[in-house]
Amino acid sequence: MVGMVGLLEGLVLQSGSAGGGTDSAPFADAIGGLLGFGANMGPGETLIAAFIGAFFIGNLMLAMTGVAGPWAKRKITAAFTDRLAVNRVGPFGLLIIVADAVRLLSKELIVPDGVDRPAWDIAPILMAGSALLGFAVIPMGNGIQLADPETGLVYVFAVSSLASLGLVTAGYASNNKYSLLGGLRSVAQNLAYEIPLVLTAASVVLFAGTLQMSEIVAAQTEPLFAIAGIAIPSWYAFVNPFAFVLFLAANLAEVGRNPFDIPEAPTEIVAGYQTEYSSVYFVLMYLGEFLHIFLGGAIIATLFLGGPAGPVLPGIVWFIIKIWAVFLFTQWARSAVPRVRIDQLIEIGWKGMLVLAFANLVLTAIIVGLIA
Amino acid sequence: MANPWIAVGALALVAIAIPFGMMAVSALLRPTVREQGKSAIYESGEIPTGNTRIRFNIQYYMVALLFVVFDIETVLIFPWTVIYRDAVGSAGLFAALVPMLVFIGVLVIGLAWAWRNGAVRWVKSPRAEQRRREQQQ
Numbered sequence: 001m002v003g004m005v006g007l008l009e010g011l012v013l014q015s016g017s018a019g020g021g022t023d024s025a026p027f028a029d030a031i032g033g034l035l036g037f038g039a040n041m042g043p044g045e046t047l048i049a050a051f052i053g054a055f056f057i058g059n060l061m062l063a064m065t066g067v068a069g070p071w072a073k074r075k076i077t078a079a080f081t082d083r084l085a086v087n088r089v090g091p092f093g094l095l096i097i098v099a100d101a102v103r104l105l106s107k108e109l110i111v112p113d114g115v116d117r118p119a120w121d122i123a124p125i126l127m128a129g130s131a132l133l134g135f136a137v138i139p140m141g142n143g144i145q146l147a148d149p150e151t152g153l154v155y156v157f158a159v160s161s162l163a164s165l166g167l168v169t170a171g172y173a174s175n176n177k178y179s180l181l182g183g184l185r186s187v188a189q190n191l192a193y194e195i196p197l198v199l200t201a202a203s204v205v206l207f208a209g210t211l212q213m214s215e216i217v218a219a220q221t222e223p224l225f226a227i228a229g230i231a232i233p234s235w236y237a238f239v240n241p242f243a244f245v246l247f248l249a250a251n252l253a254e255v256g257r258n259p260f261d262i263p264e265a266p267t268e269i270v271a272g273y274q275t276e277y278s279s280v281y282f283v284l285m286y287l288g289e290f291l292h293i294f295l296g297g298a299i300i301a302t303l304f305l306g307g308p309a310g311p312v313l314p315g316i317v318w319f320i321i322k323i324w325a326v327f328l329f330t331q332w333a334r335s336a337v338p339r340v341r342i343d344q345l346i347e348i349g350w351k352g353m354l355v356l357a358f359a360n361l362v363l364t365a366i367i368v369g370l371i372a
Numbered sequence: 373m374a375n376p377w378i379a380v381g382a383l384a385l386v387a388i389a390i391p392f393g394m395m396a397v398s399a400l401l402r403p404t405v406r407e408q409g410k411s412a413i414y415e416s417g418e419i420p421t422g423n424t425r426i427r428f429n430i431q432y433y434m435v436a437l438l439f440v441v442f443d444i445e446t447v448l449i450f451p452w453t454v455i456y457r458d459a460v461g462s463a464g465l466f467a468a469l470v471p472m473l474v475f476i477g478v479l480v481i482g483l484a485w486a487w488r489n490g491a492v493r494w495v496k497s498p499r500a501e502q503r504r505r506e507q508q509q
Contacts, residue, residue, distance in 0.1 A: 025379040043378060050382035058386040105394065106401035112413045114424075129387035136383040137376075146383055147376030154450060155380075175424045176413045184432050191439040198446045205453040275414055280398035284391050343494030346435060350492035354442070354483065358476060361449070365456065365472070369465040372457050 025147045026214075027053040053146050057135055064320070065290040068327060070100035076328065080335035109279035116173035123170035124281040127288030130162035134295045137213050141308025141315020145214060152213035153205065153303075157198055160254075160295055163288065164190040167263070170285070171273040182272020185342060186256060186263030192349030193253035193260070196357035200247045203364040204236050204303050217307035237304040243360050244304045248329070250353060251296040253345075256289070257330040259337040262345060297326030434491045445479055 025046070032041045032049035041049065071086065071094060078085030086093030111120075136159075137152035139145040149155060164187050171183015205211060208219040223231035224238055237244040253260035264272040274285045301307055301322035308315030340348065413420050452472050459468035486492060 023376050025376040028379045028382075043375070046375060046378045047382055050379035051385065053379065054383035054386040057383065058390055062390065102401075105398040106403075107398075108403050108405060109398070110410055113411050114413070125388070125391040128391050129384075132387040132390065133380070133384055136380045147379035149376040149380075174413070177415065177424055177426055180424060180426065181428065184428060188432050188435050191436060195439070195442045195446060199449070202446070202449055202453045205450070206456055209454060209457045211450070211454055270414065270416075279402055280395050283394065283398075346431070346492055346494050350435070350438070350483075351487065355480075358480060362473065362476060365469055368457060369460045369469050372460045 023149050025050060026143050027057075027146045030143050050146065053144075054136070057140075057144070057146055058132055061132060061135055061291060061294060062287075064294060064323075065287055066097050066101065068294070069286055069290050070097050072327070073331060076331040077335055080332070104283045105280055107279040107282075109281065112175060112276045114175040115276065116175070119169050119173035120276075121281075123166045123173060124277065124284035124288070126169065127163050127166035128284045128291065129288075130159055130166065131288050131291030131295050133159045133162075135298065138295075138298045138302055139214050139217050139307050140298075140319045141317075144316060148212060148214050150210075150212050153201060153211040153216070156213075156295075156299055157194075157201070160292065160299075161190070161194060163292060164194075166288070167273050170277070174273070174276040176276050178269040178271070178275045179273050181269050182263050182265075182275070185265075185269075186273060188342075189253055189256070189260060189263060189345060189349070192346060193250045193353065196246060196349070196353040197250040197254060199354075199357040199361050200243045200250065201299075201303060203240065203243050203361045206361075206364050206368050207236060207239065213302055213307075217302060217309070220306040221309060233306055233309060235304060235306040235309075240360075240364060243364070246353065246356055246360060247300060247304065248326075250357075251300060251326075252330060252333055253349070255293045255296050255330060257293070258334045259340045260345060261334070261339055262342055265339060293327055293330055294323050296330075297323030300326050429494075431494055438486055438491055441482065442479070445475075448475070 028046055028050035029041075031053050032038075032045060035045075035049060035052075037045040037049060074085040075093075086096045089095040089099055111117075134156050136146045137148065137155055139148070167186040167190070168183045171179045171181075171186070174180070204216065208216045210216060210219075220233060220235050222234050224234040225232055232238060252258075256263050262268070264274070269275075274282065277285055298319075301319060305322050308319040310318030310321075313321075413424075415421070449472070456468060
């Protein structure tokens with residue numbers, strides 16, 4: 001125990017020097033350098049360089065969602081239920097991704113009677129767009145981090161919670177009772193688990209002493225202790241496993257996966273807020289949902305798993321492995337855990353998770369204070 | 373050093389351009405077949421009855437109110453977490469920790485009050501209660 005406190009002390013002292021970074025946009029700088037804009041780019045040049053970087057990141061995430069949605073999700077669920085899943089089109093059924101993309105985009109867009117038209121159209125765009133926006137400040141390794149503002153962590157939470165707005169808009173504007181109930185359920189759920197999520201992240205900030213994503217990653221590079229000559233890095237998942245488990249659970253609720261999938265609950269309210277959406281709007285909602293799982297994975301990787309850090313392989317590969325591990329976890333929960341009822345959900349959120357998140361925050365503050 | 377918010381703005385452009393691009397592609401590909409009855413809202417295959425603006429559980433509103441309180445509180449906690457370690461170094465553990473403990477304590481008392489008054493207990497409808505009693509008999 002004493003040795004552990006000593007280790008934590010060393011950790012706090014070394015990461016204490018990490019605070020006080022400055023705003024920057026590393027990826028935009030790198031692309032600007034490639035384009036020959038020089039060291040001091042003007043706003044226009046920055047926008048061009050950043051737009052190219054943003055296009056790259058947007059398409060990377062789209063590609064990952066494309067693999068995850070039509071293919072990986074089916075394969076994983078099939079593996080859990082002892083089936084084969086897609087295996088006819090291309091090797092391992094991989095070309096189903098192309099086939100499904102064309103199939104879904106070429107569906108007829110049916111506009112139901114009495115939908116609240118501008119709101120009904122805005123909701124899917126908001127859901128897909130807000131999830132994509134969060135990736136702006138995530139350090140993905142190899143210098144791929146579009147923007148690195150000092151308030152990065154707060155920005156991520158602010159942007160990702162915009163999706164709740166999309167959910168309730170979709171539910172309300174659809175002119176459907178199931179959609180309305182689904183929208184209300186999803187917003188109640190997101191509100192209940194948002195606070196434990198953010199408070200748990202705050203307990204990580206207590207260790208790191210900064211909100212800047214690159215600094216949080218940098219604070220996790222030092223070795224925590226060594227087992228048989230292999231240095232275990234001071235990832236916050238190892239430093240504070242309790243916060244890690246809390247965050248994983250709250251994240252499951254935020255992305256609406258079992259046991260917290262009552263916003264959709266196919267056996268109760270058809271498909272919740274997305275009942276009346278078809279064609280490209282359905283694709284956008286589906287996309288937003290998967291982007292949110294990946295954004296949740298990216299936040300978990302950055303806060304608790306050392307971001308892009310890892311041996312041998314380049315950073316971006318480790319980053320993708322980590323967020324796919326979180327995706328696999330959500331799919332595992334989806335196959336293995338039964339759904340909770342709405343009253344249980346509210347009680348777990350407000351009476352369980354919130355109290356535990358407060359306890360975690362106060363305990364972390366006391367421990368950090370005692371050894372600092 | 374480029375301004376990070378310009379980069380965020382660039383991603384915002386992409387985040388709007390991607391959905392609109394997909395919508396444009398879909399508009400070129402998809403058919404539009406006008407047909408009566410297709411546009412009826414889905415209600416398990418039945419003809420929809422009544423208005424969509426149904427009465428729903430008051431609890432959704434109670435939970436949202438509670439959320440506003442705690443959300444503002446998390447906003448106030450974040451600056452403290454950032455400066456906490458420096459503050460322990462310069463002002464000592466007691467001065468850095470105790471005010472926040474008092475603040476969180478007030479909130480926890482508020483949560484306990486809401487808890488006791490049933491704000492976070494899901495209200496069951498009288499009909500469901502009645503049905504449950506009938507099943508027990």
